[in-house]
Amino acid sequence: MMDNEVDVFYRELPKVELHAHLNGSVSCPTIEKLISRKPHLNIGHGMTAIGKGQRRTLDECFQVFKVIHQLVDTEEDILMVATDVIKEFAADGVKYLELRSTPREEKHTGLTKKSYIETVIKAIKQCKSEGVDIDVRFLVAIDRRNGTEVAMETVKLAEDFMLSSDGLVLGLDLSGDPTVGHGKDLLPALQKAKNCGLKLSLHLSEVPSQLEESDLLLDLPPDRIGHGTFLHPAMGGSQGIVDKVVKHNIPLELCLTSNVKGQTVARYSDHHFKHWYQMGHPSVICTDDKGVFSTDLSQEYQLAASTFDLSREAVWKLSHDAIDCIFAPDTVKQQLKQKWIYLKPQVFHYRETDSL
Ligand SMILES: CC(C)=CCNc1ncnc2c1ncn2[C@@H]1O[C@H](COP(=O)(O)O)[C@@H](O)[C@H]1O
Ligand SMILES: [Zn+2]
Numbered sequence: 001m002m003d004n005e006v007d008v009f010y011r012e013l014p015k016v017e018l019h020a021h022l023n024g025s026v027s028c029p030t031i032e033k034l035i036s037r038k039p040h041l042n043i044g045h046g047m048t049a050i051g052k053g054q055r056r057t058l059d060e061c062f063q064v065f066k067v068i069h070q071l072v073d074t075e076e077d078i079l080m081v082a083t084d085v086i087k088e089f090a091a092d093g094v095k096y097l098e099l100r101s102t103p104r105e106e107k108h109t110g111l112t113k114k115s116y117i118e119t120v121i122k123a124i125k126q127c128k129s130e131g132v133d134i135d136v137r138f139l140v141a142i143d144r145r146n147g148t149e150v151a152m153e154t155v156k157l158a159e160d161f162m163l164s165s166d167g168l169v170l171g172l173d174l175s176g177d178p179t180v181g182h183g184k185d186l187l188p189a190l191q192k193a194k195n196c197g198l199k200l201s202l203h204l205s206e207v208p209s210q211l212e213e214s215d216l217l218l219d220l221p222p223d224r225i226g227h228g229t230f231l232h233p234a235m236g237g238s239q240g241i242v243d244k245v246v247k248h249n250i251p252l253e254l255c256l257t258s259n260v261k262g263q264t265v266a267r268y269s270d271h272h273f274k275h276w277y278q279m280g281h282p283s284v285i286c287t288d289d290k291g292v293f294s295t296d297l298s299q300e301y302q303l304a305a306s307t308f309d310l311s312r313e314a315v316w317k318l319s320h321d322a323i324d325c326i327f328a329p330d331t332v333k334q335q336l337k338q339k340w341i342y343l344k345p346q347v348f349h350y351r352e353t354d355s356l
Contacts, residue, residue: 098136113153
């Protein structure tokens with residue numbers, strides 16, 4: 001996507017993607033295939049992606065997911081979508097991907113939450129058997145709008161798959177419309193998940209009104225934070241909250257285009273990346289929804305570099321340090337670090353004249 005606009009350095013840079021929602025990551029070509037499978041839905045492509053320079057309210061963004069969910073409602077759809085998304089990330093130079101998705105039940109197509117997860121796992125295994133050069137893991141997502149009971153049910157499912165998927169299912173994501181529901185209702189489920197060894201990545205403070213909820217959920221503590229836009233005092237948060245995040249050394253997953261197009265951040269130069277990065281806090285560049293926001297991970301790295309004036313060596317370190325934030329075990333981290341060492345001369349090769 002958008003190859004011509006992104007410098008080859010960012011394409012070739014080996015990358016780790018830790019925050020990608022499956023149905024938000026569906027590309028234009030895949031949407032076209034889905035639309036032609038379901039012409040009766042009368043869905044036009046303009047309804048599933050937000051183009052360059054466009055902005056949407058948070059509410060409008062969540063409407064987009066509803067449209068995509070209509071297009072993706074069978075095992076066959078999920079298999080195609082997951083396979084395409086994995087191959088696209090691999091083509092963009094992503095070497096390790098943690099994909100997250102909310103298991104759905106669709107009575108009219110026979111889809112169950114269990115078969116949903118099984119199908120994503122099938123896609124991951126299929127890509128592996130085809131030799132696609134990417135290590136993919138899965139985080140089962142809880143949509144906060146669905147409340148306590150569904151959250152508990154999702155934790156149980158995730159636990160079963162964690163024990164039976166050969167390390168492919170590693171943890172849980174908490175996401176969904178941040179203006180709906182309250183984290184306190186989900187706390188018991190998240191606590192249970194943590195106790196049984198599932199890793200937790202929680203969307204925190206995507207909107208300003210969530211500070212109290214974030215304070216509560218940070219006591220778990222989660223293993224990573226999605227967005228955390230309004231945690232820092234410079235963004236309206238508090239020093240006490242920052243202290244908690246720092247004390248537990250919880251990495252942040254930061255998605256520049258998503259926040260600007262969703263209008264929770266006014267402009268790129270205002271993005272909270274700068275506050276956390278300056279503090280030396282683990283900050284990982286991610287896409288969130290590369291399909292919906294018409295971006296990819298190379299582009300997000302380039303955006304971070306151009307906005308915050310990062311040297312190529314600093315960008316390299318950023319992608320390398322993301323390895324320490326993955327949920328897979330240390331052996332996988334070591335393998336990835338070896339890969340980075342091996343690839344570095346190639347990535348910097350034709351840049352020898354540049355100052356590194
Ligand atoms: C609206 C906006 C600016 C989105 C970016 N920030 C987000 N915040 C919270 N949940 C999200 C976000 N993007 C995707 N999701 C979650 O991911 C789902 C789509 O992927 P999936 O069906 O779980 O595979 C959405 O329905 C929603 O529950
Ligand atoms: Zn997200």
